[in-house]
Amino acid sequence: MTTRKDYTRxxxxxxxxxxxGHGAGGRAAAQLIEELFVKAxxxxxxxxxxxxxxxxxxxxxxxVMATDAHVVxxxxxPGGDLGALSVHGTINDVAMCGARPLxxxxxxxxxxxxxxxxxxxxxxxxxxxxxxxxxxxxxxxxKVVEKGKGDGVFISTTGLxxxxxxxxxxxxxxxxxxxLLLSGTIGDHGVAVLSKxxxxxxxxxxxxxxxxxxxxxxxxxxxxxxxxxxxxxxTRGGLATTLNEIARQSRVGMLLDEAAIPVLPQVDAAxxxxxxDPLYVANEGKLVAACAPEAAEAVLAAMRAHPRGAAAAxxxxxxxxxxxxxxxxxxxxxxxxxxxxxxxxxxxxx
Amino acid sequence: MKYIDEFRDGDIAxxxxxxxxxxxxxxxxxxxxxxxxxxxxxxxRYGVAELLPPNVRMVHGPGCPVCVLPIxxxxxxxxLALERGAIVCTxxxxxxxxxxxxLSLVKAKARGGDIRMVYSAADALxxxxxxxxxxxxxxxxxxxxxTPPTALAIRSAQREGLANFSVLCCHxxxxxxxxxxxxxxxxxxxxxxxxxxFVGPAHVSIVIGSAPYDHFAQEYRKPVVxxxxxxxxVMQAVLMLVRQVNDxxxxxxxxxxRAVTPEGNPTAQALVSEVFELRxxxxxxxxxxxxxxxxxxxxxxxxxxxERRFELGYRSVADNKACECGAILRGVKKPTDxxxxxxxxxxxxxxxxxxxxxxxxxxxxYSYGRFRDIPVRVEVAA
Amino acid sequence: MCLAIPTRLIEIRPGAxxxxxxxxxxxxxxxxxxxxxxxxxxxxxxVGHAIGQIDPEEAERTLRMFGELSASQGH
Numbered sequence: 001m002t003t004r005k006d007y008t009r010x011x012x013x014x015x016x017x018x019x020x021g022h023g024a025g026g027r028a029a030a031q032l033i034e035e036l037f038v039k040a041x042x043x044x045x046x047x048x049x050x051x052x053x054x055x056x057x058x059x060x061x062x063x064v065m066a067t068d069a070h071v072v073x074x075x076x077x078p079g080g081d082l083g084a085l086s087v088h089g090t091i092n093d094v095a096m097c098g099a100r101p102l103x104x105x106x107x108x109x110x111x112x113x114x115x116x117x118x119x120x121x122x123x124x125x126x127x128x129x130x131x132x133x134x135x136x137x138x139x140x141x142x143k144v145v146e147k148g149k150g151d152g153v154f155i156s157t158t159g160l161x162x163x164x165x166x167x168x169x170x171x172x173x174x175x176x177x178x179x180l181l182l183s184g185t186i187g188d189h190g191v192a193v194l195s196k197x198x199x200x201x202x203x204x205x206x207x208x209x210x211x212x213x214x215x216x217x218x219x220x221x222x223x224x225x226x227x228x229x230x231x232x233x234x235t236r237g238g239l240a241t242t243l244n245e246i247a248r249q250s251r252v253g254m255l256l257d258e259a260a261i262p263v264l265p266q267v268d269a270a271x272x273x274x275x276x277d278p279l280y281v282a283n284e285g286k287l288v289a290a291c292a293p294e295a296a297e298a299v300l301a302a303m304r305a306h307p308r309g310a311a312a313a314x315x316x317x318x319x320x321x322x323x324x325x326x327x328x329x330x331x332x333x334x335x336x337x338x339x340x341x342x343x344x345x346x347x348x349x350x
Numbered sequence: 351m352k353y354i355d356e357f358r359d360g361d362i363a364x365x366x367x368x369x370x371x372x373x374x375x376x377x378x379x380x381x382x383x384x385x386x387x388x389x390x391x392x393x394x395r396y397g398v399a400e401l402l403p404p405n406v407r408m409v410h411g412p413g414c415p416v417c418v419l420p421i422x423x424x425x426x427x428x429x430l431a432l433e434r435g436a437i438v439c440t441x442x443x444x445x446x447x448x449x450x451x452x453l454s455l456v457k458a459k460a461r462g463g464d465i466r467m468v469y470s471a472a473d474a475l476x477x478x479x480x481x482x483x484x485x486x487x488x489x490x491x492x493x494x495x496x497t498p499p500t501a502l503a504i505r506s507a508q509r510e511g512l513a514n515f516s517v518l519c520c521h522x523x524x525x526x527x528x529x530x531x532x533x534x535x536x537x538x539x540x541x542x543x544x545x546x547x548f549v550g551p552a553h554v555s556i557v558i559g560s561a562p563y564d565h566f567a568q569e570y571r572k573p574v575v576x577x578x579x580x581x582x583x584v585m586q587a588v589l590m591l592v593r594q595v596n597d598x599x600x601x602x603x604x605x606x607x608r609a610v611t612p613e614g615n616p617t618a619q620a621l622v623s624e625v626f627e628l629r630x631x632x633x634x635x636x637x638x639x640x641x642x643x644x645x646x647x648x649x650x651x652x653x654x655x656x657e658r659r660f661e662l663g664y665r666s667v668a669d670n671k672a673c674e675c676g677a678i679l680r681g682v683k684k685p686t687d688x689x690x691x692x693x694x695x696x697x698x699x700x701x702x703x704x705x706x707x708x709x710x711x712x713x714x715x716y717s718y719g720r721f722r723d724i725p726v727r728v729e730v731a732a
Numbered sequence: 733m734c735l736a737i738p739t740r741l742i743e744i745r746p747g748a749x750x751x752x753x754x755x756x757x758x759x760x761x762x763x764x765x766x767x768x769x770x771x772x773x774x775x776x777x778x779v780g781h782a783i784g785q786i787d788p789e790e791a792e793r794t795l796r797m798f799g800e801l802s803a804s805q806g807h
Contacts, residue, residue, distance in 0.1 A: 195757075200469050201759075202757050202758060202759035203757060203758040203759065204756070204757040204758070205756070206757075265351075265755045265756055266755055266756040266757050268351070268755055269351055269754040269755025269756060269757045270755075270757050272351065272354065272737050272754065272755070273737055273739075273754060273757070273759065273777070274469070275442075275735045277395075330395075330396050330397045331358065331360055332358055332360050332363050332396040332397065332398070332401075332581050333360040333363050333364060333367075333397070333401060334396050334397015334398055334399070334400045334401055335397045335400060336394065336395060336396070336397045337717060339697075339716070339717040340698075351738075351754055351755045352738070352740070352774070353738040353774055353786055353791055354737070354738060356795055357795075362795075362798050362799060365798065365799035366798060366799040368799070369799050388735060441779070469779065469780055470762075470779045470780030470781065471779065471780075472762060472780055472781075473780070492779075495736065495778050495783060496778065496779060498765050498781065498783065499762070499765075499778070499779050499780065499781040502762065502764055502765070502781070552736075553736040553776070553778060553783065553784075556736075556776060556783055556784035557783055557784070578794075579736065582798055583794075586794075586797070586798055586799070589799075605794070606794075607787070607790040607793070607794060608786050608787050608788075608790040608791040608794055609738075609776055609784050609785070609786055609787070609790075610784075615765060615766070615783060615784055617764075617765050617766065617767060618765045618783060621765070
């Protein structure tokens with residue numbers, strides 16, 4: 001069955017640019033959506049061509065929704081791009097609630113003049129990430145803003161997932177005595193992005209760790225039902241910020257073991273050079289969990305058996321602390337507080 | 351990482367800690383000032399304070415170029431961006447320092463100022479080359495370590511005839527600051543701040559050498575031990591200071607022999623002399639006017655002096671009345687002595703510069719050490 | 733004293749520049765301030781410029797000295 005084409009010419013991906021017409025809702029907009037977005041994401045929902053998607057949810061489950069906007073610069077970096085990030089980030093937010101992600105939406109704000117070739121690259125990357133994760137993009141939107149009013153492209157994704165009955169994972173659940181587990185090395189994403197920023201350019205083989213973690217989460221939850229109390233992915237602000245958030249929500253303290261926190265040598269080196277602390281550098285494919293002490297061993301084993309958790313480690317424990325400090329026993333033998341991030345962590349001279 | 355990791359070894363740290371416990375005389379108090387912000391940061395980050403005997407105290411000195419940058423100087427940089435439309439290039443450290451009218455460089459950026467963070471003075475030059483139709487100003491701060499790269503940039507600009515590049519020079523000098531502290535009323539006359547010796551700066555000394563410190567040891571009878579940047583260096587330097595005090599010596603010793611020589615880096619020194627000269631006086635935040643403590647650009651390079659090019663008049667601005675940065679920078683008060691520490695003044699909302707830079711005494715204490723102020727019972731269940 | 737890091741000089745480049753290496757990452761910096769530095773030397777880098785060199789023998793000596801009892805102390 002063929003669909004009658006109303007257009008006379010396909011999109012000029014190679015040299016074309018986004019223009020105001022693409023956001024006007026008319027023929028040009030429809031063409032952009034059909035030839036770029038629908039073609040890349042290609043699933044039965046999108047093929048229906050409706051403004052929304054009617055979805056099936058398994059009975060007896062609670063819904064989890066999460067949303068995220070993605071504004072990273074540069075758009076393309078070692079190990080990933082804005083597109084993959086937008087899919088992984090939202091899938092992970094849903095998974096951190098202990099939920100199985102089912103569907104995604106994607107909305108794009110495009111800047112007039114943005115090259116279609118770059119847009120195609122981003123969209124195809126999103127589509128690949130979505131397919132690999134098994135979570136389809138079922139509906140979306142596109143708008144165009146005038147040149148100068150957008151940074152190329154902003155992507156916003158919303159994820160929908162389901163939590164089976166009996167699973168209760170949340171930031172307020174940590175209890176003194178719980179074990180803190182980290183799924184792998186920290187700082188990779190932030191360093192990969194920084195290495196491409198003008199004025200900080202350095203050569204490195206570090207790639208972003210951008211990845212979907214929902215199958216890792218599923219393995220962890222299966223390994224010890226009820227044993228995983230908190231899950232969170234340490235994105236902006238790094239591990240330190242995430243742990244402080246949990247400590248505050250759960251009204252507990254934490255004690256970390258610096259020597260146990262995995263950091264790649266190149267990430268360490270880059271941070272030394274720029275005066276950054278890996279604890280505060282962003283990750284896009286890692287999670288931290290607080291587990292009941294009796295479940296920790298089983299959960300850690302399940303993590304290490306999964307490709308996204310091969311370097312998983314036990315990094316500390318939750319403590320009783322009315323001030324909710326996250327403290328760390330340094331490799332050096334002293335102790336320090338790992339505080340919230342203040343402002344943006346900027347490379348320093350001093 | 352070679353020459354880094356070995357100097358962070360926890361086992362050796364314990365060895366030095368044991369030596370300190372054995373050699374610090376139990377009936378004596380030792381107070382040493384670590385002049386440089388980098389040392390303050392190392393002490394905080396690695397938790398060195400805990401490894402020192404209880405009668406050995408570290409006093410944080412004013413060796414943080416951001417902390418001693420007066421509000422008036424930041425105002426100049428902000429004015430250049432907001433009023434003169436210049437591209438202002440600066441190191442990351444200065445971005446959040448509070449200035450007048452509730453502004454800072456990062457807030458001025460939000461208001462439309464073209465303010466760009468750079469890693470190196472060379473990057474500012476590059477921005478000038480790429481934007482020939484715009485004025486580009488490099489906001490140059492830092493002690494003697496950071497000055498040679500600025501000198502290099504100015505000389506390169508002259509050789510290239512880069513007409514749109516200039517430097518707002520706020521480089522300051524270490525020995526003057528140490529002298530000023532030793533001459534301050536509290537120390538000289540009242541003995542309020544019993545500084546028994548100094549941990550001398552690591553990287554400043556690479557440039558200026560260890561010779562300039564002989565003056566302090568002789569004139570003020572205070573031992574100086576130049577220490578490397580790593581925590582083991584700092585601990586070893588403290589041990590060497592304790593020994594000097596016990597022996598009644600006041601000498602300049604060099605713990606950082608792997609990088610510091612008596613004469614320093616002659617190439618860097620010559621370049622700095624070529625481009626800069628001493629200012630008769632310069633305002634330091636918290637220390638007031640300090641004679642011969644800062645540099646300005648020589649007339650031969652006047653075309654690259656932003657103060658001359660833009661005819662900027664410096665206006666001194668008083669600090670917030672409740673802010674104790676001045677006393678803290680001189681080692682007279684501790685962060686916890688400041689009424690607004692941790693309440694009004696926090697790293698998120700810094701009132702004074704001691705809280706902005708991670709080397710500032712207040713920021714360091716807040717981020718790394720405040721858990722010691724409050725008795726916290728840390729329990730880990732079995 | 734400011735943030736400065738020892739790095740290994742691996743390649744000299746025109747215009748008084750050099751490629752240095754630290755823990756597997758590489759960066760181009762200026763060696764205008766250490767004109768005698770050669771490949772294999774460890775230079776100390778501050779704000780994109782080498783400001784000095786590490787003397788390997790002195791580094792060894794310093795490590796050996798850490799925590800040792802000095803001859804003049806009688807404990």
